[in-house]
Structure formats: C-alpha cells, structure tokens
Amino acid sequence: MLEKKKFLLLRRVCQGLILAAFALGSWLGAPLASGTLASSVWFGTVPLSDPFVLLQSLAAGHPLARGALWGGFAVLAFYALVGGRAFCGWVCPVNLVTDAAQGLRRALGWRKARMLRIDKRLRYAVLALALLGSAAGGVVLWEAVNPINLIMRALVFGLWLGGLTAALGIFLFDFLALSNGWCGHVCPVGVFYGAVGRHAVVRVAAVRRDACNDCGDCFAYCPEPQVISPALRAIDGHGVGIDAIDCLRCGRCIDVCEQRVFEFSVAGRAAARFPADSG
Ligand code: SF4
Ligand code: SF4
Incomplete structure (x- = not known):
C-alpha cells in the first residue's frame, strides 16, 4: 500500500x-x-x-x-x-x-x-x-x-x-x-x-514501456497527462524519457503503475528495458 x-x-x-x-x-x-x-x-x-x-x-x-x-x-x-x-x-x-x-x-x-x-x-x-x-x-x-x-x-x-x-x-x-x-x-x-528546466538532467522515463497493459492509471493520476504519451507510446520514435517541460517530477506515475513502467533516470542514460528485466 x-x-x-x-x-x-x-x-x-x-x-x-x-x-x-x-x-x-x-x-x-x-x-x-x-x-x-x-x-x-x-x-x-x-x-x-x-x-x-x-x-x-x-x-x-x-x-x-x-x-x-x-x-x-x-x-x-x-x-x-x-x-x-x-x-x-x-x-x-x-x-x-x-x-x-x-x-x-x-x-x-x-x-x-x-x-x-x-x-x-x-x-x-x-x-x-x-x-x-x-x-x-x-x-x-x-x-x-x-x-x-x-x-x-x-x-x-x-x-x-x-x-x-x-x-x-x-x-x-x-x-x-x-x-x-x-x-x-x-x-x-x-x-x-x-x-528553466527545459534541458534538465533528471527525468522520469518509461523504461519498461513494452510492459504497459493500457490500464490508464498513470494518465488518471498525472496532473499533466499529455506529457506521458510520447515516451510511453514511442510516438514518432520518441525515446523513453519524458522531456516535456510540464512534467513535475512528482513520481505519481511511478507510484501507481502496477507494471513498473516508469523510473526516475538521468537524461541520456535511460534506455528501454524489456518486461523480463522488471523484477
Ligand atoms: S499505469 Fe503503467 S500499465 Fe497502466 S497505462 Fe500507465 S504505463 Fe501502462
Ligand atoms: S512525474 Fe508526475 S507529472 Fe511527470 S509524468 Fe509522472 S505523474 Fe506526470
């Protein structure tokens, strides 16, 4: 809990x-x-x-x-x-x-x-x-x-x-x-x-986006849900890092995702991981 x-x-x-x-x-x-x-x-x-x-x-x-x-x-x-x-x-x-x-x-x-x-x-x-x-x-x-x-x-x-x-x-x-x-x-x-934080080093990243089961919880809890899709859905080949300036780094998406898709990461170092890596 x-x-x-x-x-x-x-x-x-x-x-x-x-x-x-x-x-x-x-x-x-x-x-x-x-x-x-x-x-x-x-x-x-x-x-x-x-x-x-x-x-x-x-x-x-x-x-x-x-x-x-x-x-x-x-x-x-x-x-x-x-x-x-x-x-x-x-x-x-x-x-x-x-x-x-x-x-x-x-x-x-x-x-x-x-x-x-x-x-x-x-x-x-x-x-x-x-x-x-x-x-x-x-x-x-x-x-x-x-x-x-x-x-x-x-x-x-x-x-x-x-x-x-x-x-x-x-x-x-x-x-x-x-x-x-x-x-x-x-x-x-x-x-x-x-x-000010447009190019910040600390980001939230959808490192296990392949594990997403489309439950929608991260979107329901995120105060700025529009920032999630590009990284989570790999829109236009987007990387896993959430780079929109509106992300609050609040970590709610990390908290609520049962599939453990998200993590805090250092920009440029976050890479997609496969579901099997999530343990
Ligand atoms: S909470 Fe996790 S599993 Fe659910 S839609 Fe978001 S990323 Fe996918
Ligand atoms: S850290 Fe907060 S603002 Fe950023 S994507 Fe996750 S829930 Fe949304």
Whole structure:
C-alpha cells in the first residue's frame, strides 16, 4: 500500500519540512528559514531567491542586492538540473491544494469533467503581462496576487485571510471548473520554472514501456497527462524519457503503475528495458 504512495509521501514530507522551516523561523525565531519562498535566508547565512521575482524586480527597475542575485542563481542552477517544475511538485504550497482538488475529482469520477475550456498558452500571456506590468508600474506585479506568496504570508506573518481566500479559490477553480486549472493553465511561475528546466538532467522515463497493459492509471493520476504519451507510446520514435517541460517530477506515475513502467533516470542514460528485466 505504502509502496503505491512512496513519492507522494516523500513529496509531502519535503513540502511539510520546507513550510515548517519558514513557520518555525517566524513563530519561534528558530534559525531555520527567514522570509518567504520569494526571498529567504536559510540557517542565517544562505540566501535563496525566486528568479521569477528577481526578473520582475529588474523589470520594475528595483536594485538587486548581491545576496539576492546569488540566491537567484543558486535556485536557477538547481532547477535547471532537476527539472523546473519539480518546484511545483515538491516545494510549492499551492500543490497541496490542487492535489486535494484533483483527488476529490478522481474520487467522484469527475476526472475529465470541465466547466471551462482554457488554452494552456494563457500561462505565457500571464507571464508576459507580469513582466510588462512590472516594467510599466515600477512594482513587482505578480507578487501582489501570487497565491504562493499569499499562502506563505499567511504562514509566516499570520495574514490568514489572503492565504485562505487564495487557497479556497484555487481549490474551487480546480475542483469545479477545470482539472489542474490553476497550475496547468494560469500560473506563470510553473511555466517559468518549466522553461528553466527545459534541458534538465533528471527525468522520469518509461523504461519498461513494452510492459504497459493500457490500464490508464498513470494518465488518471498525472496532473499533466499529455506529457506521458510520447515516451510511453514511442510516438514518432520518441525515446523513453519524458522531456516535456510540464512534467513535475512528482513520481505519481511511478507510484501507481502496477507494471513498473516508469523510473526516475538521468537524461541520456535511460534506455528501454524489456518486461523480463522488471523484477
Ligand atoms: S499505469 Fe503503467 S500499465 Fe497502466 S497505462 Fe500507465 S504505463 Fe501502462
Ligand atoms: S509524468 Fe509522472 S512525474 Fe511527470 S507529472 Fe506526470 S505523474 Fe508526475
């Protein structure tokens, strides 16, 4: 049973520890993390910055402190290696909300039901608007409405109204209107990180794709199911690695596949294996 939720549990531990570090740093003055995911200092010395926030700051004409720049480079380098949307799956607090909405949809058999049809390219338009608006207004525009920021401010500064309103709004949007509606169609942060990790080394690969029995479980649990088919079905001679920028490296496909088709792998080293190799 736990085997089928291994990566889900690991992600929850990772998300929980990160959020707890911020909350404890703020509430108890513990020397863990101070600030928010937009800009933080870990253990009193290590700065980490969200490069998308830095980009908006630059567009707004704000001077950037050296520590913030180094923190931004460190975060960029990390996600360029491991895959940008790993941020969405392993760190972002909004993922807890969207996973809950998707889980409830699955439980009710609403997986494909939708009230809205939104082009996934809307995310790019929101990203461009955030940067152009920051440049025009001289403010870091997206951060004023970014639900990640609102949830972090609730946790760290006790501004619960904004955080809870954002979380509830996204839950209802994803649950009632469109599965993966917020992260997959609107949020510019995910698409920014996805682009950062375009050539990431760490990938999920359908290494035993010949063993697939078409049960559909991976598609049912994956938040971005369109990323699976090329690697799983060898479409146009596609290799086994899932290379679409939208893969969150969440590992749910690995967890739920009874045939053990998927594995985490290092890009360029993953090769197809035969079913007999799967033991
Ligand atoms: S869960 Fe595994 S067996 Fe089922 S469709 Fe996906 S890859 Fe195939
Ligand atoms: S392909 Fe697998 S790892 Fe990637 S987003 Fe889907 S379930 Fe997660």
